[in-house]
Amino acid sequence: MKTTGRSKVAFIKFGGMAFGGTEKVLQTIASELPKDKYNVDYFYCDAAPYIGSDYEHIDTDPSRIEYCINNGVNVIKFNVEFKDITTPTHDWVNTDFWDYFDESNYDLIVTGRAGHPEYPFTKIKDTKIIDTIHLAGFAENKLNVYKTILISSEQRKKWIKSGGQRKKSLIIPNPVYTVSSDDKFETNDKFVFGMHQRDDENIFSHIPLEAYKMIESEETLFMLLGGSDKYKEQAKKLDIKNIKFLPTTPDIIEIHKFLNSLNVYAHGRKDGEQCSTAIIEAMSHGLPLISHIAPSMGQAEQISNAGEIAESSNRYAEIMKKFMEDEDFYNQCVRNSKERYQKIYSLNAVIRQYIHLFDEAIAFKGYSKYEIFRHYIQNIRNAIYLFSTNLFKFIVKIAKKIIHLFR
Numbered sequence: 114m115k116t117t118g119r120s121k122v123a124f125i126k127f128g129g130m131a132f133g134g135t136e137k138v139l140q141t142i143a144s145e146l147p148k149d150k151y152n153v154d155y156f157y158c159d160a161a162p163y164i165g166s167d168y169e170h171i172d173t174d175p176s177r178i179e180y181c182i183n184n185g186v187n188v189i190k191f192n193v194e195f196k197d198i199t200t201p202t203h204d205w206v207n208t209d210f211w212d213y214f215d216e217s218n219y220d221l222i223v224t225g226r227a228g229h230p231e232y233p234f235t236k237i238k239d240t241k242i243i244d245t246i247h248l249a250g251f252a253e254n255k256l257n258v259y260k261t262i263l264i265s266s267e268q269r270k271k272w273i274k275s276g277g278q279r280k281k282s283l284i285i286p287n288p289v290y291t292v293s294s295d296d297k298f299e300t301n302d303k304f305v306f307g308m309h310q311r312d313d314e315n316i317f318s319h320i321p322l323e324a325y326k327m328i329e330s331e332e333t334l335f336m337l338l339g340g341s342d343k344y345k346e347q348a349k350k351l352d353i354k355n356i357k358f359l360p361t362t363p364d365i366i367e368i369h370k371f372l373n374s375l376n377v378y379a380h381g382r383k384d385g386e387q388c389s390t391a392i393i394e395a396m397s398h399g400l401p402l403i404s405h406i407a408p409s410m411g412q413a414e415q416i417s418n419a420g421e422i423a424e425s426s427n428r429y430a431e432i433m434k435k436f437m438e439d440e441d442f443y444n445q446c447v448r449n450s451k452e453r454y455q456k457i458y459s460l461n462a463v464i465r466q467y468i469h470l471f472d473e474a475i476a477f478k479g480y481s482k483y484e485i486f487r488h489y490i491q492n493i494r495n496a497i498y499l500f501s502t503n504l505f506k507f508i509v510k511i512a513k514k515i516i517h518l519f520r
Contacts, residue, residue: 119152120220120475125233127196127205129157129225130178130188131171132363134287134390135247139225140177141288144184145464151471153186156214158193164206165199189213202232216240220475221259230255241474247287247387252277259474264388265411283470286388286415288463291397292365297373300334303355304437306379307336309371309391312361314341318381320405324429325379326351328437335379338362338371368394377436378402378420385409392416396454401446403432415458419450 124143160170194207223243229251245262252275261282263269325335339361378395385407392415402420404412413422423429
């Protein structure tokens with residue numbers, strides 16, 4: 114089985130060479146692994162239509178293929194005609210994947226999924242799997258899943274509630290590729306707040322600009338790279354004068370030129386974060402950070418002592434003012450931001466964790482009969498707990514409807 118010398122690792126991802134979040138994470142890990150130690154194959158297909166949904170997956174980006182190949186990754190393309198999300202495991206229809214892939218050739222297989230257990234990993238029975246989850250995710254408790262990787266403590270709690278076993282999980286942040294550059298935009302020596310965000314009105318937050326309006330002066334500037342048009346509408350409605358809008362760009366050089374221009378990263382997102390790439394990029398520049406309370410609070414875990422979290426627009430404005438007026442506070446947050454980035458979020462720190470994990474997984478010789486027995490007992494307990502919890506929720510829902518009918 115497998116190899117002598119270099120360990121063989123397979124990454125497998127539907128639409129895996131797109132410029133999307135999960136895809137970029139897998140591409141980065143595969144590319145940054147030391148090739149004198151690992152022989153890395155990356156299996157991908159182009160995006161295919163979904164059965165059961167109008168959702169359109171992001172297309173393949175040739176620059177991502179080039180990035181992987183230039184970093185010693187063996188890129189292997191297979192074909193899928195449809196992805197059937199009406200099936201429990203989102204099966205691939207009319208695929209030649211199995212013509213290219215044989216699990217017995219690999220020491221380790223790496224997944225990348227957003228939700229519940231997915232094809233083809235449910236078909237892989239023997240080879241050890243590292244299961245990386247990029248949204249809340251349902252637990253996959255197959256015995257050959259060596260560890261499940263989650264990107265925040267909050268996400269891990271949700272995963273455990275769905276039936277996951279804490280001892281089989283690890284928290285590792287997303288790897289983020291950053292660049293060093295001294296270029297910046299002209300800001301006329303103003304104190305600059307800002308953030309960058311994708312163009313998505315569903316994540317628009319009214320808080321950063323609402324707070325900025327309260328402290329705006331001739332000495333301040335707010336810069337926004339990308340983001341929904343709702344920010345422009347809000348700025349106009351609030352009559353904000355000192356604000357600069359920059360177009361969305363995938364160009365990492367331009368993103369870091371933007372970040373070089375800021376004094377404080379003023380984060381905002383309506384639904385909150387799990388593990389924000391934007392915050393990591395800001396920390397790579399040693400920027401202090403502000404954010405606010407939201408349904409998901411991964412941003413608070415990331416920011417920690419590198420800034421503060423506001424519970425309202427008024428409090429957000431107070432923190433903005435504090436950064437401008439309290440030099441000691443500002444400088445301490447700068448130091449903390451740099452330290453957190455280097456120790457936790459830098460690309461080197463994240464890849465080191467993956468190398469340690471991969472080596473540990475590859476060296477693992479298997480479970481004892483007692484451990485296998487305990488594993489199945491735990492799965493049964495989890496299944497009973499989830500069933501009873503969902504049944505209770507269903508009964509409560511029906512009871513409320515009955516009560517409503519008789520009022």
